[in-house]
Structures are given as C-alpha cells and as structure tokens.
Amino acid sequence: MSVLEMREVSRVYGQGANEVHALAGIDLRVEAGAMVAVMGPSGSGKSTLLTIAGSLEAPSGGEVWVAGQELTKMSRNAKARLRRRSIGFVFQDFNLLPGLTAAENVSLPLELDGTPARKARVASVRALEGLGLGERAANFPDQLSGGERQRVAIARAVVGDHQLLLADEPSGALDSANGEAVMRLIHAACKRGMAAVVVTHDAQLASWADRVVFLRDGRITDQTMPPAGPESLLGQTGQAR
Amino acid sequence: MSVRHALLALLSEGPKYGLQLREEFEARTGEVWPLNVGQVYTTLQRLERDGLAQSDGSDTEGPQRRFRITEAGREELAGWLRTPPDMTSPPRDELVMKILVALRLPGTDVPGVIQAHRRYLVQLMQQWTRIKEAAPESDIGLALAVDAELFRLDSVIRWLDSADGRIKRAAASSQQETGPMVKLRIRTGVTR
Numbered sequence: 001m002s003v004l005e006m007r008e009v010s011r012v013y014g015q016g017a018n019e020v021h022a023l024a025g026i027d028l029r030v031e032a033g034a035m036v037a038v039m040g041p042s043g044s045g046k047s048t049l050l051t052i053a054g055s056l057e058a059p060s061g062g063e064v065w066v067a068g069q070e071l072t073k074m075s076r077n078a079k080a081r082l083r084r085r086s087i088g089f090v091f092q093d094f095n096l097l098p099g100l101t102a103a104e105n106v107s108l109p110l111e112l113d114g115t116p117a118r119k120a121r122v123a124s125v126r127a128l129e130g131l132g133l134g135e136r137a138a139n140f141p142d143q144l145s146g147g148e149r150q151r152v153a154i155a156r157a158v159v160g161d162h163q164l165l166l167a168d169e170p171s172g173a174l175d176s177a178n179g180e181a182v183m184r185l186i187h188a189a190c191k192r193g194m195a196a197v198v199v200t201h202d203a204q205l206a207s208w209a210d211r212v213v214f215l216r217d218g219r220i221t222d223q224t225m226p227p228a229g230p231e232s233l234l235g236q237t238g239q240a241r
Numbered sequence: 242m243s244v245r246h247a248l249l250a251l252l253s254e255g256p257k258y259g260l261q262l263r264e265e266f267e268a269r270t271g272e273v274w275p276l277n278v279g280q281v282y283t284t285l286q287r288l289e290r291d292g293l294a295q296s297d298g299s300d301t302e303g304p305q306r307r308f309r310i311t312e313a314g315r316e317e318l319a320g321w322l323r324t325p326p327d328m329t330s331p332p333r334d335e336l337v338m339k340i341l342v343a344l345r346l347p348g349t350d351v352p353g354v355i356q357a358h359r360r361y362l363v364q365l366m367q368q369w370t371r372i373k374e375a376a377p378e379s380d381i382g383l384a385l386a387v388d389a390e391l392f393r394l395d396s397v398i399r400w401l402d403s404a405d406g407r408i409k410r411a412a413a414s415s416q417q418e419t420g421p422m423v424k425l426r427i428r429t430g431v432t433r
Contacts, residue, residue, distance in 0.1 A: 039363070041406060187374070203398045204391055207366035208374075214356065222356050224364045233368050 002065065003163045003195035004030040004053055009062035011048050011218075022048045023218045026062070030197055032163065035190040037206035038199045040215030046199040047168055049215065053197060054087055054166045055079040067163050084113040088157025088165045088194075090186075092172030094149045096141040096156075102128060102148075103137040106156045115160070127155040131185060147178035154182065158189045165189060165196040171205060183208040244276065244284050249318045252294055252310040259285060259306070269382045293317050336397065340404055355405050359398055366394050 009026040012019055023045045030036050040046050051057040052064060055071045064071040067086045071079060089095070096105045107124035111117055128137050131151045141149055150170065157165050165186060171179030179202075187208050190196050198209060206212045214222040244266075251257060251265050263281045267274070285308055288294035293314035296306040310318075336358060343354040373387045 041402060184374070201402075203363055203366055203395050204370075206363060207370040207391065209367070212360075212363050212367070214360070216352070216356075222360055224360055224367065233365075233372065 001032055001068075002029045003032050003067055004028070004197065005063075005065040006049075006053065007063045007065075009049075009052060009059045009064060011045075011052060011057070012060045021218050023052070023059070026218075026220060028053075028197075028213065028220065030164075030195045032195050033190055033193050034211065035187055035196040035198065035209045037209035037212045038197060038215055039201060039203070039206050039212055041201065044215040045218040046201075046215055048218075050166050050168050050197065050199050053164075054089060055083055081113070084109050085161060086163045088159070088162040090150075090153050090157045090165065090167040090170045092169040094141070094153045096149055096152055098141050101138050101140055102133060102144065102152045102155075105141070105152055106159050109156065110160050113160075123159055124155070127159040128152070131155050146174055147181065150174060150178070150182055151185065154185050154189075158194065163194060165194050167196065167198045169200055169202075170198060171202075176204070179205060243321070244280060245288065246318060246321045248281070248284055248288065249293060249310060249314050249321075252308055253315060253318060256297075256307045256309040259308070262308075270386055274386075288314065337400075340401075344408065351408055352405060355401050359401050362394050362398050362401075366391055366398075369394075 006026050006028040009023055009028075010021065011023040012021055014020050026049060028036070028049075038046050038049060048057065052059050053066070055064070055066065055074075058072065066082060069082060071082075074082065096102075097108070100108065103121060103124045106127055107115075107117075107120040110120035110123060115123070125134065125137050128134055128151075131154060133148060133151055133155065136144060136148060136152075141152070144152065154170075157167075167186060170186065171182045174182065183198075183205055186196055186198065190210075198205065200206055210226070212224040213220050247266055247270075248262055251262055251269075257265070259281050260278065262285075263276055263278050266276050266281075285294065285296075289296060289308070292311060294308050294310055296308050339358070340351070340355065343349045343351045369387050369390050373384055373391075376383045376387075378384075
C-alpha cells in the first residue's frame, strides 16, 4: 500500500507575469517500508514538495494521499490530526522546543493527540532508548550535542503510529559520522515499515535510499533503478594493482 | 594500491604463508580489492629478491614457504607510508571530456547528458552504501574502503552539479545581456 501518493501535483506562486511554477506534474508514490530520496539543486522545489506531502501547504493542483486519505478534501483540523497521528517531520534545524526535555519533546505530539500522559511518556522514553538516548531523556535541548538533538528529532518523528517520515536535509549541520548515523536510523525505521521521503542535495545521504528521484525546475526528471546487489561491486571494481 | 607494500605491512606483524597473506589482505580491505594467489607469490619472490623479505628456506616451494620481513623491508614500509602518492597531474578525465564535448556539440541536451552520469554515479553510491550498511560495525577496514569510494563518487557528482549550475547561469546571463544570439553560441559551444 502506498503511504504517500502524489498525483499530478503542482504549486504556483504569484500571479500573471510574476507566476512561478514551483512544482509541476509531480507523480510520486512511496510504499510502506520504502525510503525515497529527492535530490535537486536549490530552488528545484524539493522543500515545497515536502511541505505539500506533509499537508503543511496546499497544492495548486493535483491530489495528495497520505495513509489512504486525500489531503485536499480535508479540513484544517483533520489535517492537523493526520499530521500528529501519521506523519513525523525531521528538519535541518531540528525544531525542538527549548523549554521541554528530550522526552517531553518526543511525547508532546502523542499527548496533543489524546494519548494519556503516562503512556505517551513511556513511548517517548522507549523511542529515545531505541536511538541510544535513554540516559539523556531528562536533558533539555541546549544540554545536548547537535547529533543528539537530531536523534531526539528522529525519535519524535518515529514515535507512536507514524507511518510517514518526511525529512528536509536531516543531517544539515552534522559532521559526516553523525550524518551517517541519522541516515542509518531513518533507514532502520523504514525496515520496520515506515515510509520515508528525504529531501537532500547530498548524494552521500541520498545513497541510503531505496530510490532516488531527481527534481529539476519543479519537475521529476529522472530516478534511479533499484540498486544491484553488492556482488557486482565486490570482486570486480578496484582490482588490486 | 601497492600490493608489495600491503604484503610487507602484513609481514611486519610476523612470519606468514602465501595463502594466509592473500586471505588477510582481502579481509583487511573488506574484500573490495581481490587478489589472486599468483599475484601474491610473484610479489613475494620480488620482495625476497630485493632483500625486503626472506623465506624459511629455498628448498621448499609454493605454499610450504613461510615469509618474514627484513630490517630493510621495515624501513621500506615506513618510508612508503609517509610518501604521498603522485596526485599532482590529474589524468585526462573521461567524464570531464564528455561534458566538454557535449557543450560544443550543437543540439546536445547538456543537462540531460549530465543527469545520465549523475544517475549512474548515485546508483553506484547506493550499492556501496548497502555494502557498508550490511557490514558489521567492527569491520573498520571495509568501512574505510567504502567511504573512500563514496567520497570519490560524491566529489564527481558535486562537480556535475556545479557544471550544471554554471552552464545554466552562463546561458541565462548571456541571454539577458545580448539576446538570443549569444545563447545559441553557448549552446553550440562556440564560446572559446
């Protein structure tokens, strides 16, 4: 089943002579358990695609389906509920609330959605433990390193029954080791059945995805084929000289 | 990759047999660089000839012989580790040539050519990343070898991205400055 399906999605800003087509004719399906990376230069429409997929912005045309529901037909409140229940967001600047502990940051969306505080707290600590942050649950964001803050953001994105993870340059400010750790975590979440869309200009991050789609001037112009097995590389390339 | 020095490095840990050297070489490089056993014995013979390694005895042949590093071998190895490989004059890069030719060939969809190469490189990176993901974290040799490939391929993609942007900007600015004629010249690549 597709967790995310975008059909002929377009987004136009401005009017008349100032009209800018940020997205045009976007068709994208992401199945449960799949990780798709969207690559493209700045201004190609990557972030717009992500905000529309996450119901944070409405498309000018086309349909967006998340977890079996069509967004354009939903009320504002219904979309907010869908976001809390089904969608996890990971942003470059983490977007953690500074006055809340790591555990509270993770449990907040669950509590807002009506999960009893105690139950939300247990789920939150479990998600943090899963990312190696069990001992940091009571720390505030400013007491955590950049890598730890990003792991809290991922814990918040995968906690509860979220089916779709949307990430915008998720390792933006991190060094390559922490960036790799972030991608391992997102990929592991996909192996447990989540669907993920990761927007990035970084090929090393994109290479973690099962499929990479290329965006240019608001259109999907190309995508990778399913990667061949490792056998084709091991024992063939880089022959010892 | 210098097989000669890699074998010296393995011998610096203690005396070893040829087959053992091959297995250890492949294990340390995460099997990214396969080595055939003939290559191992030929290299060992040369190391012995040059006085960098010596075998247990010349009576026995092939797999029965055990090799050890000599003092001269240790010096050679230490010197090699600190000698930077020649990276001063880059070889004529085939990919760069293709993009330059595409730029000069009338009617060529240059961004399309760039994208074909970009897609291929990303697919290769996906394969390497799968290998890294599947490997145990303790296998540092494999992770380093795969990272080297990933960084190398990544740098080529960055060059393609930058070429793409540069060509796009050049076309846009020349169109703005002097109208469509210059744009045509850039597209057909008669700018130099």
